[in-house]
Amino acid sequence: MKILAILYNGFKAAEEEPRLLGTVENKLGLEDWLKSQGHELIVSSDKEGPDSVFQKNIVDAEVLITTPFHPGYLTRELFDKAKNLKICITAGVGSDHIDLNAAVDHKIQVLEVSGSNVVSVAEHVVMSILLLVRNFIPAHEMIERGDWQVSDIARNAFDLENKVIGTIGAGRIGYRVLQRLVPFDPKELIYYDYAPLPAAAAEAVKARRVEDLKEFVSQCDVVTVNCPLHEGTRGLVNDELLSHFKKGAWLVNTARGAICDKDAVARALASGQLAGYSGDVWDVQPAPKDHVWRKAKNPLGGGNGMVPHYSGTTLDAQARYANGVRSILENYLSGKPQEPQNIIIGLGKYETKAYGQR
Amino acid sequence: MKILAILYNGFKAAEEEPRLLGTVENKLGLEDWLKSQGHELIVSSDKEGPDSVFQKNIVDAEVLITTPFHPGYLTRELFDKAKNLKICITAGVGSDHIDLNAAVDHKIQVLEVSGSNVVSVAEHVVMSILLLVRNFIPAHEMIERGDWQVSDIARNAFDLENKVIGTIGAGRIGYRVLQRLVPFDPKELIYYDYAPLPAAAAEAVKARRVEDLKEFVSQCDVVTVNCPLHEGTRGLVNDELLSHFKKGAWLVNTARGAICDKDAVARALASGQLAGYSGDVWDVQPAPKDHVWRKAKNPLGGGNGMVPHYSGTTLDAQARYANGVRSILENYLSGKPQEPQNIIIGLGKYETKAYGQR
Numbered sequence: 001m002k003i004l005a006i007l008y009n010g011f012k013a014a015e016e017e018p019r020l021l022g023t024v025e026n027k028l029g030l031e032d033w034l035k036s037q038g039h040e041l042i043v044s045s046d047k048e049g050p051d052s053v054f055q056k057n058i059v060d061a062e063v064l065i066t067t068p069f070h071p072g073y074l075t076r077e078l079f080d081k082a083k084n085l086k087i088c089i090t091a092g093v094g095s096d097h098i099d100l101n102a103a104v105d106h107k108i109q110v111l112e113v114s115g116s117n118v119v120s121v122a123e124h125v126v127m128s129i130l131l132l133v134r135n136f137i138p139a140h141e142m143i144e145r146g147d148w149q150v151s152d153i154a155r156n157a158f159d160l161e162n163k164v165i166g167t168i169g170a171g172r173i174g175y176r177v178l179q180r181l182v183p184f185d186p187k188e189l190i191y192y193d194y195a196p197l198p199a200a201a202a203e204a205v206k207a208r209r210v211e212d213l214k215e216f217v218s219q220c221d222v223v224t225v226n227c228p229l230h231e232g233t234r235g236l237v238n239d240e241l242l243s244h245f246k247k248g249a250w251l252v253n254t255a256r257g258a259i260c261d262k263d264a265v266a267r268a269l270a271s272g273q274l275a276g277y278s279g280d281v282w283d284v285q286p287a288p289k290d291h292v293w294r295k296a297k298n299p300l301g302g303g304n305g306m307v308p309h310y311s312g313t314t315l316d317a318q319a320r321y322a323n324g325v326r327s328i329l330e331n332y333l334s335g336k337p338q339e340p341q342n343i344i345i346g347l348g349k350y351e352t353k354a355y356g357q358r
Numbered sequence: 359m360k361i362l363a364i365l366y367n368g369f370k371a372a373e374e375e376p377r378l379l380g381t382v383e384n385k386l387g388l389e390d391w392l393k394s395q396g397h398e399l400i401v402s403s404d405k406e407g408p409d410s411v412f413q414k415n416i417v418d419a420e421v422l423i424t425t426p427f428h429p430g431y432l433t434r435e436l437f438d439k440a441k442n443l444k445i446c447i448t449a450g451v452g453s454d455h456i457d458l459n460a461a462v463d464h465k466i467q468v469l470e471v472s473g474s475n476v477v478s479v480a481e482h483v484v485m486s487i488l489l490l491v492r493n494f495i496p497a498h499e500m501i502e503r504g505d506w507q508v509s510d511i512a513r514n515a516f517d518l519e520n521k522v523i524g525t526i527g528a529g530r531i532g533y534r535v536l537q538r539l540v541p542f543d544p545k546e547l548i549y550y551d552y553a554p555l556p557a558a559a560a561e562a563v564k565a566r567r568v569e570d571l572k573e574f575v576s577q578c579d580v581v582t583v584n585c586p587l588h589e590g591t592r593g594l595v596n597d598e599l600l601s602h603f604k605k606g607a608w609l610v611n612t613a614r615g616a617i618c619d620k621d622a623v624a625r626a627l628a629s630g631q632l633a634g635y636s637g638d639v640w641d642v643q644p645a646p647k648d649h650v651w652r653k654a655k656n657p658l659g660g661g662n663g664m665v666p667h668y669s670g671t672t673l674d675a676q677a678r679y680a681n682g683v684r685s686i687l688e689n690y691l692s693g694k695p696q697e698p699q700n701i702i703i704g705l706g707k708y709e710t711k712a713y714g715q716r
Binding site for chain 1: 367368369371372374375377378380427428477478481482484485488489492494495497498500501502504506507508509510511512513514515516517518519520537538540541542543638643644647651652653663664665666667668669671672673674675676
């Protein structure tokens with residue numbers, strides 16, 4: 001059996017830190033085990049264009065392993081060429097880099113390690129909200145360059161307490177964000193989702209659902225995006241929706257870059273319509289050197305909390321999703337049923353509503 | 359009556375942002391009110407040396423207003439010269455910049471606006487813990503300079519979940535930190551304090567007290583300092599104590615800079631004994647341009663989350679402490695009793711145990 005894994009390079013870091021399991025070098029810890037069973041494992045970060053390791057090997061691989069952090073984009077065209085492919089495994093959560101409708105049509109299963117990094121991402125969201133609202137980055141840069149002018153920081157620093165915070169998506173990540181925000185004593189927690197939370201879950205975080213998206217964003221001091229990318233959410237946060245935000249709101253998106261229109265966000269930040277934008281997801285990844293989100297700033301020169309896509313690939317998360325990939329492979333190899341919550345696409349059909357299937 | 363206030367300069371920011379109340383320009387919003395009553399209000403940021411506005415006017419001022427952010431250091435020598443002084447008011451929380459024993463001897467009251475910014479500081483602590491543990495700053499710097507190498511960030515990024523987090527001091531700020539950490543599912547929350555928390559308060563955050571400081575720090579993945587500066591805490595975190603920390607622990611100090619030995623912290627960071635140090639307090643303030651904490655880094659080039667002293671002077675906090683200063687002044691002018699929780703030094707005696715009086 002031929003297994004193809006597209007991971008990110010670790011270089012020296014991967015040699016020095018064996019817990020960097022999700023790298024080309026450390027191969028999700030799968031190499032010895034798969035080789036001992038006689039399987040072929042090809043691992044690379046080379047993923048773009050017809051001569052890439054990804055595209056050359058997809059034609060006869062039976063198993064494809066990818067990650068959201070350095071996504072191997074599996075298009076319908078590549079599905080057509082992937083004659084041997086049986087199963088796609090996402091090391092992490094979020095399989096939008098795979099054409100899921102094409103997977104359905106080709107009867108190729110798509111599985112994720114559900115839950116493996118939802119806490120990691122939720123923590124990153126809360127951190128990002130705090131650092132935007134409290135104006136952390138300009139403050140740190142001031143110290144590094146040798147200055148000290150408290151008023152230039154304080155003029156745009158606020159407490160999170162008593163603010164209205166809303167999540168677009170109250171699923172596994174969004175709900176964990178709400179849970180972590182409760183003791184910050186927000187004025188209110190609200191959410192926008194296609195389905196209401198179970199009553200007990202909503203009550204536990206005292207979150208109110210707002211059904212209309214424009215109305216929802218118009219009530220929020222802070223908006224955080226925690227929904228999957230699919231046809232219904234691509235470009236959801238655009239000029240038009242941003243015009244309904246409160247003036248000076250903060251926006252955090254660790255879901256997928258393409259949910260927010262990058263130029264619209266940069267414009268809203270430059271005008272002060274947004275006071276800050278933070279997140280770790282980009283369309284595409286790695287982000288080009290000239291991506292507008294790298295240096296977009298608010299009128300006071302702050303409000304940018306961007307990082308590369310790593311919130312879900314902390315060392316703690318890597319241990320969990322490496323284990324999860326192995327379990328999925330073990331089930332596949334031995335013909336055991338997969339954990340239901342890990343199945344995105346079963347044989348010829350969606351097994352989740354998370355990707356916009358109602 | 360002559361009132362002297364030592365505040366930080368706001369310059370253009372204070373003109374543009376009237377909510378920057380704690381600045382020289384906006385005078386805590388007190389000017390019109392005090393002038394209408396015929397009082398003299400002198401406000402300046404000029405505080406160092408015998409020719410400073412502070413030292414020249416302290417000789418006949420009846421009321422002194424200072425802040426922890428740009429502290430007017432009121433020494434025993436200055437107390438000896440301050441023949442008219444009756445009351446010192448700290449706009450904020452933390453009056454260690456005043457020689458409290460000298461205040462007792464001179465029968466000069468010292469009051470704070472207790473509680474005015476404890477939430478602000480607690481939020482800053484939680485933010486700082488998250489950004490150190492999750493390795494945020496090197497990640498943001500990577501994006502700004504146009505790079506993308508996830509493994510260089512992920513190799514030193516962790517989840518806060520399942521870590522042991524301990525606070526030195528479980529008072530008004532430290533306890534609020536513990537409350538905010540509960541839903542992050544730490545392995546354990548522990549605290550070191552001269553007094554145990556009331557049983558119900560400890561149970562509410564499931565925090566365990568450790569009575570020996572060395573034993574306490576040796577159990578923590580994250581240590582946060584939330585105690586006042588006094589004779590018993592000055593230099594508390596020194597080479598010796600740092601040697602008892604877990605290798606690679608994170609340290610957050612938003613209490614007072616002098617509680618941590620600055621060179622010992624920088625050494626521990628450079629050696630990797632600490633993975634990160636973050637906070638907003640410095641000994642002295644403004645921090646000199648060459649203060650070692652401005653650029654101290656861990657062996658991987660990260661782990662520095664320092665900012666100027668502003669966590670307790672967000673715009674939300676400024677509204678609260680400006681109001682609080684006015685209330686204290688109103689009580690003083692009308693002879694009404696002060697709120698007990700605001701009194702640090704009454705007439706000739708300590709009214710709090712917070713500054714090391716047992």
